[in-house]
Amino acid sequence: MEKIGFIGLGIMGKPMAKNLLKAGYSLTVYDVVPGPVAEVVEAGAQKGTSCKDVASKSDIVITMLPNSPEVKEAVLGKDGVLDGAKEGMILIDTSSIAPLASQEVSKEAAKKGVIMLDAPVSGGEPKAIDGTLAFMVGGPEDTFNKVKGILDVMGGSVTLVGEIGSGNTTKLANQIIVALNIAAMSEAMTLATKAGVDPEKVFNAIKGGLAGSTVLNAKMPLALEGNFKPGFRIVLHIKDLQNALDTAHSVGVPVPLSSVAMEIMQALKVDGHGADDHGGILQFYEKLAKVEVRRQ
Amino acid sequence: MEKIGFIGLGIMGKPMAKNLLKAGYSLTVYDVVPGPVAEVVEAGAQKGTSCKDVASKSDIVITMLPNSPEVKEAVLGKDGVLDGAKEGMILIDTSSIAPLASQEVSKEAAKKGVIMLDAPVSGGEPKAIDGTLAFMVGGPEDTFNKVKGILDVMGGSVTLVGEIGSGNTTKLANQIIVALNIAAMSEAMTLATKAGVDPEKVFNAIKGGLAGSTVLNAKMPLALEGNFKPGFRIVLHIKDLQNALDTAHSVGVPVPLSSVAMEIMQALKVDGHGADDHGGILQFYEKLAKVEVRRQ
Known part of the structure; x- marks a missing residue:
């Protein structure tokens, strides 16, 4: 089973991460707010010390953040995901952000050999808890096929709609x-x-x-x-x-x-x-x- | 069975009138355009010579006209419905018009002892032909109950929503x-x-x-x-x-x-x-x- 990193444990991210733990995935997690980190660690996750640290320990990194600036900071910023990522790592951004920001981040990620999917969700907290979110995914089809099983753990429907940015x-x-x-x-x-x-x-x-x-x-x-x-x-x-x-x-x-x-x-x-x-x-x-x- | 008058044999009115004929009602019809009148007379209706003439031969008059001015002209105008109506006649206006116009016409009708319902439809020509229109009806509940069976001939759903004007x-x-x-x-x-x-x-x-x-x-x-x-x-x-x-x-x-x-x-x-x-x-x-x- 792939090692997964999870960054952003807010109202949506926390239950999504817990569903991955329940499904048996090994998870390293990070959030700037300590409370939810402690809760998810209690449920079986490893605690990461930064976005970079999470990426260095993961085959796949999932982000669930408020908006475009937070995603750029977490991925492209100092001690960010790309600082820790190995070539071939997959980044799945489940945040709802501007499609142009997804394309911009993806372009930077590609320079490090990291492949990105934008995969925003609809359904809100209740469906995050139930694992029945609707994922709208943009990115390469072969990458989508590799991670679909992981998204299925958190989602009721997982649809590839086009190239990077198409999800958003x-x-x-x-x-x-x-x-x-x-x-x-x-x-x-x-x-x-x-x-x-x-x-x-x-x-x-x-x-x-x-x-x-x-x-x-x-x-x-x-x-x-x-x-x-x-x-x-x-x-x-x-x-x-x-x-x-x-x-x-x-x-x-x-x-x-x-x-x-x-x-x-x-x-x-x-x-x-x-x-x-x-x-x-x-x-x-x-x-x-x-x-x-x-x-x- | 009540004698019914039908005024306005356009795209909607013609198939509605034909469905009433098929259900066995005696119908007197009127339209300013001769073609559809001939077609509905061929199907078994009596030809009326004016709105007044139709009203004088009917217990219930149904109108299906383009907009508020046409309804006012047909009901309140010279040789209009109210000129021929007997006390106790029921007027069902199935046109889609301004609710305030429905209230205005209803007030004049009441002076002659005529009770009015506004009963616009949704569904368009195909549902007019199939007799499955949705009627939204405003007016007195006892009058609604008296004519519901007639509206059911032309409609798939017939709902009383409130006082006169509420249908529109x-x-x-x-x-x-x-x-x-x-x-x-x-x-x-x-x-x-x-x-x-x-x-x-x-x-x-x-x-x-x-x-x-x-x-x-x-x-x-x-x-x-x-x-x-x-x-x-x-x-x-x-x-x-x-x-x-x-x-x-x-x-x-x-x-x-x-x-x-x-x-x-x-x-x-x-x-x-x-x-x-x-x-x-x-x-x-x-x-x-x-x-x-x-x-x-």
């Missing part, structure tokens, strides 16, 4: 659709409410038709209760939309609706709702439209 | 969600394409997650082929969005995303795509982003 492009496409489907539901629901129609009846009347969606089924019942506990925080969706806007403009695609969705989320953040679930976009409309909120 | 409010909520879900898919797909990722692979990677929707399943395969044959024409969706914007502003709901979706559809109309299916929103992005179109 796919994730951005996903996040654009999710943000706008939630905002569309919120705009429609607020219109119905202020026009005097029970939004639950609207929901039941339309969910079986062309307006039906996973967002409607998953988020509408929570919205009706005013339950905006995360889930997936608005500030994280802001990060993804910023990467989507940057990428779109860089490759030459005007994205007017994503841009408006970004401003709606910025307004919510300013108003103290950044830590709410993205289903809380509804509150932007309720406040603007002075909807008398039917709940606590 | 529900339809507008539906149309906001559909327009934005299609536009979101188009924005995401164009980003993926220009970033060098096969949109079909993106589609397959994300459709099972939170980005999944009926729009994605129904419209994405057609978009990949460049098939934008209607279906539901962009000019009709423009009509619905205009009613949505008017209603939203009238009840006090800012709808920034619907407003952008409206401008996108206006641009497509100017560019000669008004008669395309609303799935053709993709072409707005492809043109703006100078995507080299992979098809004829």
Whole structure:
């Protein structure tokens, strides 16, 4: 069995690392925060002293970090992954970052004989714990085939979508659709409410038709209760939309609706709702439209 | 069996009237265009000479007309439905119009003892032919219960959502969600394409997650082929969005995303795509982003 390094033991990384340990993999782990490191070491991992140290002890290094700058620092920075990597090592970055950053890091990695896959996930903490994340993977097919079994331990679906960066492009496409489907539901629901129609009846009347969606089924019942506990925080969706806007403009695609969705989320953040679930976009409309909120 | 009048034998009205005839109802019909009248008379209907004439021979009058002005003219105008209606007659307007117009017409109807339901449909011509439309109905519950059997002849689902106007409010909520879900898919797909990722692979990677929707399943395969044959024409969706914007502003709901979706559809109309299916929103992005179109 390959020796695996795991860097980044946050809300997502910690349960992912634990699932690899449960599957019998030998793991060396690193995080700047000591608490989760101790917890994963307790579960059977070796403690690494730096990204370099982790890489020097591993055939495959998995990173799960907040955004592009953290990935660049961990891989390309001083005492980073590339400082410790042996030729032929595989780097799987499961962070959700800008596709152009994935391509940039991959190019540097290649100079040291390290092959990189970008493999962001969707599904959030519950699916990280259950090992049923959806991996969207970019990179060479033979490398993908070598590590698919490892990703299967953490994921329910593992799909190769193209060259390096394609995983994150796919994730951005996903996040654009999710943000706008939630905002569309919120705009429609607020219109119905202020026009005097029970939004639950609207929901039941339309969910079986062309307006039906996973967002409607998953988020509408929570919205009706005013339950905006995360889930997936608005500030994280802001990060993804910023990467989507940057990428779109860089490759030459005007994205007017994503841009408006970004401003709606910025307004919510300013108003103290950044830590709410993205289903809380509804509150932007309720406040603007002075909807008398039917709940606590 | 109640005697039914049917006014408006267009793409939707003609097959709806034929389904009522097949179910054994006695029908008097009227349209300003002679061709479809002759066709429905051939199928067994009586020919009416005006809206007034149809109403004078019917217990229940069904209207299926393009928009609010046509409904007002047919019901409230000279030789209109109310000129011929007996007290106790039921008027079912299945047109997709402004909810405020439904309320206005209903108020006038009530002065003559006529009870009105607004009962717009979704599903388009194929479901009108199959008798599987989705009816969203607003009006008094006892009147709804009286006519539900008749709507069941033309519909697969018939839902009472609230007072008069609620049917059309529900339809507008539906149309906001559909327009934005299609536009979101188009924005995401164009980003993926220009970033060098096969949109079909993106589609397959994300459709099972939170980005999944009926729009994605129904419209994405057609978009990949460049098939934008209607279906539901962009000019009709423009009509619905205009009613949505008017209603939203009238009840006090800012709808920034619907407003952008409206401008996108206006641009497509100017560019000669008004008669395309609303799935053709993709072409707005492809043109703006100078995507080299992979098809004829």
